[in-house]
Every structure is written in structure tokens, then in C-alpha cells.
Amino acid sequence: MATQRVVIVGAVALGPKTACRIKRLRPDFDVVMVDQDQYISYGGCGIPYYISGDVSDLSALMSTSFHMLRTPEFFEKAKGVRVMTRTRAEAIDRERKTLRVRRLETKEDQEIPYDFLVLATGSLPNKLPIPGVDHPRVMSVSNLHDASAIKEMLSKGAVGRAVIVGAGAIGCEMAEALTDLWGVETSMVEIAPQVLPGVLDSTLARMVASHLDERGVAVYTGETVREILPGDDGESLTVRTSQRDLAADVVITAVGVRPNGFLAAHAGLLVSPRGAVVVNHRLQTSDPCIYAGGDCIEVIHRITGKPFHFPQGSLANRQGRIIGTNIAGGCATFEGSVGSFAVKIFDLAVATAGITHKTAVSEGFDAVQALVIQADRAHFYPTQDLMTLAVVVDRKTRRLLGIQGVSRNGDALVGRINAVSALLARRGTVEDLSNLEVAYTPPFAAAMDIVNALGNTAENILDGLNVTADPDDFETCFLQDAAPDVVCLDVRGPKNAEPFVKAFGDRWINIPQETLAQRLDAVPKDKRLLVVCNSGVRSYEALLQLRAAGIENAVNVQGGVAAIKKSGMIRLDEEGED
Incomplete structure (x- = not known):
């Protein structure tokens, strides 16, 4: 391939990755990045941590892992990439293959010819359509x-x-x-x-x-x-x-934000109804000489098969490598995303992949959700903590549709979500989750890891063994409506159950699971039973015992009292016995 000029519009995430990939594969290519800002190649996802003080200096967001600032001089000397900052892309002339730019400091216009053009124009923050939103504060x-x-x-x-x-x-x-x-x-x-x-x-x-x-x-x-x-x-x-x-x-x-596809739209490139630049699996636009990626495009969701906007720095970097490979003469493809996501909120980590139960239902799946709360490592290990995981599955195909979790041990949570993310992308089933191989040692995992327990729970629900109610159902039928025919059967130890029995009287019955077989006469036959334990495990055993005794009017509250308390529905002190 002869020497080519590649012009990249945008120099935050996708742009620099694309530029560096091209220069590694084709050092003879002339690569130019233009950006209207003075700051380039920075970690925008780190902004909240700079404001919080966790990141002490703004320059840290623009530094390499070896502590060099990613300035235009750095890119030119270390990467062989020319960078034009404070330069706004104004228009694309596709017929002449030129990009018209304006130097913001001098107000001068300039035309830059290209062989390949890359759009890394990112996203724009949504603006509230209300009075007062333009106030400087x-x-x-x-x-x-x-x-x-x-x-x-x-x-x-x-x-x-x-x-x-x-x-x-x-x-x-x-x-x-x-x-x-x-x-x-x-x-x-x-x-x-x-x-x-x-x-x-x-x-x-x-x-x-x-x-x-x-x-x-x-x-x-x-x-x-x-x-x-x-x-x-x-x-x-x-x-x-x-x-x-x-x-x-x-x-x-x-x-929220919206994709910035204005430059593409004005050039006659195909954009989506939401304004995103439309690309193929090689990240080419409707003009094969123009590529796009990052926040200005939509990607195919690997669960729904539909396009969605997923602005993530990690996604932009992966797409930048693919674009660079293709421009340099290779053949790389981007197959889509399952939307893997994580966020830290004070002491709590949140991570997800795939779709929620609500979304699954709206997309036409026969969706079922299983919820498990369990220690994230061996229960006897000192640093163990409870992790909450929920999986969404399709009843008909037993396919995994999504997973979400919260935990105080963020690394442990993200590790599980990442593992299941790979299953989601490959159309994994609940059986795949039940048998997912997890590296085991007590400081890092339980012998029956929580992801395996989650798969087992989903299997039991699909097979009709575990008939469940969600914590929201518990709130609706027990706390809000207080239906007279609904009682809670608490199968934990007496010390755990005592505050609840005092609070709810004869609507909260305590029969420890290990004594249930001998005390079946104490179980009300004319009531609907919400069976609870601390996490949902002992209550599942109790549910099977009740069913074996011919008592069918019972459901297992998923996540048990732990889920109810973590959701803020009930705030009662209890002794740790369960």
C-alpha cells in the first residue's frame, strides 16, 4: 500500500488509539489528529475522581502509565502523529476528499486533504429544556x-x-x-x-x-x-x-449524552434517528473511506440485536484499534457489545452486563430473574462480605440475558460480571453459568462460588422447584397492603427472628428450618406464606419441605431478609446468628 494520509477528527479516546495503531502498522503513513480543545487524550471517566480529590492533579488524567503528559509534542515525538489543537472541523468535502478546519485562535480556515478520514467526534451532553439552565452556576x-x-x-x-x-x-x-x-x-x-x-x-x-x-x-x-x-x-x-x-x-x-454526528450528517453520511453515525462491522461509514467509532456511533447489542448508544472509554479504545488495523490494510471487525458497565458509589460497587429484567420483557423475552446474596469468598475468611447478584434468563431457551450486582468488594464483583459477560456474548445458558469454572481459594472465592449458586438458583426457578417472590413483591403484599391472609414464615434462628416477631406480631411466624419437619402443625394452612431466611437458601429448603408435606401456598422471598434490609424496606437490629 502506498503512503496515505489519515486525518482524525477528535483526539480524546478513539482518535489517539486509532492514530497510534496505524503508525505501529504503517510508520510511513501521514497521520494527523485535529481537536477543537486544548486538552487531548485524557481520561474523561476520571473527572469525578479529580473533583473528589482521589486524583489530586488534573494532569494525571492526561498522563501515560509511565507518567508522560499526552501533549501534541508527545504524540509527534513519541508516536509520529501530528496534532492540531484548538482546531475545529467545519465540513467534509467527500468528492474532493478534504476536511475544512478553522484555527480557533487565528480564525483562519484551512483545507486538509485525506485518503482516509476518521470521525471520533464523541458525544454531547443533553441540556435540560427548562428556564434557568443557562445560569453560570x-x-x-x-x-x-x-x-x-x-x-x-x-x-x-x-x-x-x-x-x-x-x-x-x-x-x-x-x-x-x-x-x-x-x-x-x-x-x-x-x-x-x-x-x-x-x-x-x-x-x-x-x-x-x-x-x-x-x-x-x-x-x-x-x-x-x-x-x-x-x-x-x-x-x-x-x-x-x-x-x-x-x-x-x-x-x-x-x-445523559447524545452522539455527536452533526459533521457526518452535514457531509451526507448515513446517521441514525438518534443522530449517531451509522457504521458497518468494520466501523466504516456509508463512505468506505470514512470510519467512525466511540461515542459518536451506536453499536449492536449482542442480546437484543438492536443498535444502542454506549459511551464508554474502553469501547472507544477497542474500536480505535480495529479502525487502525483496517486503515493499515488489515481486516478487523467489531461484533457489538453486551453493555458491560461498572461504577463506584461511596463504599458500594455496581456492575452489570446484558439487559435488565424490565428491558427483557419489553423486548419480548419470556424473562425470569434469579437473585442471590452470598459471601464473595469462603464464609470463614475474615475479609468476606455479602455480594448481591441477579441474573435474567429466558424461560423458553434458558439463555442468559443479563446480570447485575452490588457489593462492597468491587474487584470481586467486577470479576464475576466480566466472566458472565463473556457467556452473554456467546449466548450462554443457565447451565453454563451453573458450571462456570471459577478459580478457587478461600481468600478469593467460595467452593460453590456465588456465580454458580446464581446459575443453580435460576435452574431451580426454571424447573419449577423454587417458586419465588421478589423483595418488591414482599413490600407490596406484606408491608404496604398488609393483606390479612399473608404471613411471613421466618425459618432462621430465634435470635435473628425475634425483632421481626416483635414488630409484626402474629403476621411473622418463626420456625427454624431444621425443626420445620417436626413442627408442620404450626404452619398456618389457610394463609399465603412468604418464606424468608437471611439470604434465600434455608427458605428454599423449607419451601421443598412444605411442598413435600402438601403445603403449596408458599413462595420463597429471593435474597431473604438481607435483600429486604439492604433495600431499606425494614430497618431492625438483630443478632447475627443465621
């Missing part, structure tokens, strides 16, 4: 300029109260950043009925919301922000929602 966290401005306000002590609009990943991360180090009184408003909408199903979302509440963040879900009113002092703000007024010194909007 209403900010997003979409780039390093935003991060620096927010950090400066915090450092000067100018922020005592903050309102975050949006309880997605960025909103939750920013709640931690503002509260933990800076002691800012933080409120979060979310239009959806839960935090992390579309990421978690309701039970695990309630666990996250409960944790936020424990750490002092006021969470208001199911509320719409209607306007932001400036105070008389010109600095304070009032956020007016559909239900309340919230005082703030700064408002941070975290209401």
Missing part, C-alpha cells in the same frame, strides 16, 4: 474545563449545597465526589422512579438508593425539574421540581 461534567471550574469553586469554599439533576452513573459519582471530601449538602433529583434507570432492576436500585441515603445524599426519584431560579445575591439558586424547592450554590446536570 448550572454546570455539567463533560470535559476537563467543567471539572476544573467545579473543583475551583469547591476549593474556594463557594459550595455548601449542591443539586444534581440525574441519578445515572455520572450523577451518582458526582454525589460521592461532592459529599465525601468536601462535605457538600447534596441532593439528587431523578425523573425515573429509581436511581440508575435502565442499568439496574428495582431491587438492586433500591439498595443503591439506600446506600446513598446512608451517606447523607438526599435522593428524590420520580420528580421532574421544572425551572432553576437565581437568588437575589446572583449566586445562590433554587431548583424547583414537581414536588419541592431545593436550595443550591451549584447545580450539576447529568441527564
